[in-house]
Amino acid sequence: MLGQLLFVIISAMAIWLFSRNVKKIRRNILLGKDIDRMDNPSERWKNMALVALGQSKMMKRPIAGFFHILIYVGFVIINIEVLEIIIDGIFGTHRVLSIAGGLYDFLIGSFEFLALGVLTACIIFLIRRNIIHIKRFSGTEMKGWPVSDANYILIAEILLMTAFLTMNAADYKLQTLGAEHYIKAGAFPISSSLASIMPANVISLEMIERACWWFHIVGIFAFLNYIPYSKHFHILLAFPNTWYANLKQKGKFTNMSSVTNEVKAMLDPSFSPPADAAPGRFGAKDVTDLTWVNLMNAYSCTECGRCTANCPANITGKLLSPRKIMMDTRDRLEEVGNNIDKHGKDYQDGKALLGDYITSEELWACTTCNACTEACPVNIDPLSIIVELRRYLVMEESNAPASINNMFGNIENNQAPWKYSPADRINWINN
Amino acid sequence: MAAGEEPELLFWVGCAGSFDERAQKITKAVATILNNVGIKFAILGTEESCTGDPAKRAGNEFLFQMMAMTNIEVLNAYNIKKIVTACPHCFNTLKNEYPELGGNYEVLHHSQLLQQLIDEGKLKIENGETFKGKKITYHDPCYLGRANGVYEAPRAVIEQLDAELTEMKRCKTNGLCCGAGGAQMFKEPEKGNKDINIERTEEALALKPDVIAVGCPFCMTMIRDGVKLAEKETEVQVLDIAEIAAKANGWS
Numbered sequence: 001m002l003g004q005l006l007f008v009i010i011s012a013m014a015i016w017l018f019s020r021n022v023k024k025i026r027r028n029i030l031l032g033k034d035i036d037r038m039d040n041p042s043e044r045w046k047n048m049a050l051v052a053l054g055q056s057k058m059m060k061r062p063i064a065g066f067f068h069i070l071i072y073v074g075f076v077i078i079n080i081e082v083l084e085i086i087i088d089g090i091f092g093t094h095r096v097l098s099i100a101g102g103l104y105d106f107l108i109g110s111f112e113f114l115a116l117g118v119l120t121a122c123i124i125f126l127i128r129r130n131i132i133h134i135k136r137f138s139g140t141e142m143k144g145w146p147v148s149d150a151n152y153i154l155i156a157e158i159l160l161m162t163a164f165l166t167m168n169a170a171d172y173k174l175q176t177l178g179a180e181h182y183i184k185a186g187a188f189p190i191s192s193s194l195a196s197i198m199p200a201n202v203i204s205l206e207m208i209e210r211a212c213w214w215f216h217i218v219g220i221f222a223f224l225n226y227i228p229y230s231k232h233f234h235i236l237l238a239f240p241n242t243w244y245a246n247l248k249q250k251g252k253f254t255n256m257s258s259v260t261n262e263v264k265a266m267l268d269p270s271f272s273p274p275a276d277a278a279p280g281r282f283g284a285k286d287v288t289d290l291t292w293v294n295l296m297n298a299y300s301c302t303e304c305g306r307c308t309a310n311c312p313a314n315i316t317g318k319l320l321s322p323r324k325i326m327m328d329t330r331d332r333l334e335e336v337g338n339n340i341d342k343h344g345k346d347y348q349d350g351k352a353l354l355g356d357y358i359t360s361e362e363l364w365a366c367t368t369c370n371a372c373t374e375a376c377p378v379n380i381d382p383l384s385i386i387v388e389l390r391r392y393l394v395m396e397e398s399n400a401p402a403s404i405n406n407m408f409g410n411i412e413n414n415q416a417p418w419k420y421s422p423a424d425r426i427n428w429i430n431n
Numbered sequence: 432m433a434a435g436e437e438p439e440l441l442f443w444v445g446c447a448g449s450f451d452e453r454a455q456k457i458t459k460a461v462a463t464i465l466n467n468v469g470i471k472f473a474i475l476g477t478e479e480s481c482t483g484d485p486a487k488r489a490g491n492e493f494l495f496q497m498m499a500m501t502n503i504e505v506l507n508a509y510n511i512k513k514i515v516t517a518c519p520h521c522f523n524t525l526k527n528e529y530p531e532l533g534g535n536y537e538v539l540h541h542s543q544l545l546q547q548l549i550d551e552g553k554l555k556i557e558n559g560e561t562f563k564g565k566k567i568t569y570h571d572p573c574y575l576g577r578a579n580g581v582y583e584a585p586r587a588v589i590e591q592l593d594a595e596l597t598e599m600k601r602c603k604t605n606g607l608c609c610g611a612g613g614a615q616m617f618k619e620p621e622k623g624n625k626d627i628n629i630e631r632t633e634e635a636l637a638l639k640p641d642v643i644a645v646g647c648p649f650c651m652t653m654i655r656d657g658v659k660l661a662e663k664e665t666e667v668q669v670l671d672i673a674e675i676a677a678k679a680n681g682w683s
Contacts, residue, residue, distance in 0.1 A: 251578025252527035256492045263496040312608040317624030365621040368613030369573040390490030407617035415480035416446040426476045428455035
């Protein structure tokens with residue numbers, strides 16, 4: 001009875017805390033500017049099904065792709081077991097779903113295979129990160145917390161799966177010993193092989209089984225509450241992130257309608273801009289100047305580094321790393337969010353994404369080649385953030401490299417980016 | 432065109448195609464092909480201006496929209512319906528970014544037009560310089576490939592030749608940029624340990640090709656510089672898709 005009460009209290013606290021943190025992230029994301037991404041829903045559902053649910057872009061790197069799918073499928077399916085754990089926890093029952101008979105045996109049996117798969121994949125991922133040192137996982141932004149975060153996630157999953165299998169092993173042995181309360185239910189293709197290393201007396205076995213049961217479920221609740229602080233949040237946001245992703249041609253940059261009004265007024269003095277046109281700021285200086293899709297992108301990033309590994313600037317040793325752009329955006333947004341919580345919503349800390357997090361040297365290294373957006377397995381778009389920050393640098397601060405300013409001057413004066421006379425445009429005919 | 436005629440096709444030459452000495456040859460190849468297959472086309476000549484692409488990529492939306500609106504005014508005044516261009520940057524801007532500002536045209540990259548002509552049997556690859564047995568690798572321009580999903584049209588032209596098309600590891604959606612896009616063409620690269628065009632050219636040269644084919648005047652500059660730096664310009668030609676088609680027909 002005490003156990004049931006404790007279970008209900010722990011679950012309620014875990015769920016309350018999690019939903020509070022998710023709400024905070026949602027609020028942070030909605031600090032971004034509005035953008036319409038509701039068009040073409042059928043295409044969007046298809047995109048989500050293919051890219052998030054179907055992991056279509058993960059298989060471009062087959063080794064990582066295969067093991068990732070193993071963890072993903074394991075994670076999703078083993079969660080059916082959590083449902084049973086919750087029912088058992090509340091009502092004090094044991095393996096309540098075993099009423100399903102043969103189906104239950106099949107499920108528990110397949111969970112064991114999946115658990116072993118997840119365990120193996122996590123060990124391989126730890127080796128890839130910490131022993132083989134795959135290049136993709138290094139870089140200036142991959143120091144300290146991002147490195148530990150990745151390892152914590154993998155270790156947590158290994159512990160959870162170990163607890164799950166140990167629990168089953170003890171349960172299996174208790175069942176064979178005919179212990180009271182431990183009804184014959186489930187199939188244990190993996191854990192039954194661990195039974196030989198289990199103690200032979202019922203009391204020790206029960207202690208192991210209960211300890212693992214509690215560790216497994218409390219571990220899951222703890223992990224649930226770790227996710228919002230971690231890059232692991234991608235397991236949830238991958239879905240909306242792919243749904244709301246850009247569907248237009250990658251080469252099409254957004255049109256700034258605020259500029260259209262000014263240019264129209266300049267070219268045609270009789271033009272009067274619509275009254276509802278908000279002047280605002282050109283481009284983005286801080287996270288709140290970006291769109292909410294940009295900000296959701298930042299929370300969806302799991303720092304896998306496929307963008308950076310494909311970035312021509314990064315490959316050739318420049319400072320730019322698209323992954324850093326996303327991580328900086330998230331870090332700054334968290335900072336802005338924390339400021340709101342502490343000091344109220346109008347608080348200014350005098351810092352900004354541009355300058356305090358991302359430098360102009362990074363921005364000017366971008367060739368806008370879209371390798372990063374193509375590489376991202378959840379369709380994050382670092383390029384649009386880079387372009388918004390460039391827009392601010394150029395249109396608000398006139399802070400572009402001298403050669404770029406020359407190019408602007410040439411276009412303005414000669415209608416070409418080079419200093420040639422417009423009259424010479426047809427010289428090619430005779431050359 | 433000032434005479435009030437409305438041509439079926441406008442050839443948008445672009446700034447590189449107009450002023451860059453090497454790119455002028457690409458322009459000539461396109462014009463030659465159009466003339467030989469009997470397509471009536473026009474150019475805007477001195478009325479053409481920069482599309483505004485480098486300004487937009489560099490973040491100068493004002494300058495971009497000024498250029499775009501001026502160009503759209505000219506294009507609409509001549510009642511232009513269909514445009515072909517040999518520059519993927521012009522192609523992308525005209526096709527994707529002009530419609531919202533009032534410029535709606537059917538826009539083709541020259542490789543797409545060549546593919547159409549080949550499919551219709553109007554353009555054959557014959558009687559000219561033979562590419563038989565030559566090894567050709569094709570470099571995807573970002574603004575044609577990833578930006579607009581055109582991967583097959585330029586390859587269709589190469590496949591007409593009796594040549595061997597070999598792909599670099601980083602091709603099509605994984606293609607590596609030449610280093611010129613996003614207004615990089617007009618500035619020095621940021622600090623790093625290598626220039627992007629060197630990285631890309633090395634990848635192409637490792638295949639020991641006879642020809643590196645390109646579909647963009649900026650890629651042409653970057654890859655040619657890379658080939659020159661590797662001192663391979665006598666062994667390896669850098670040619671645009673249009674130049675290959677024209678040469679194969681003995682038109683240049």
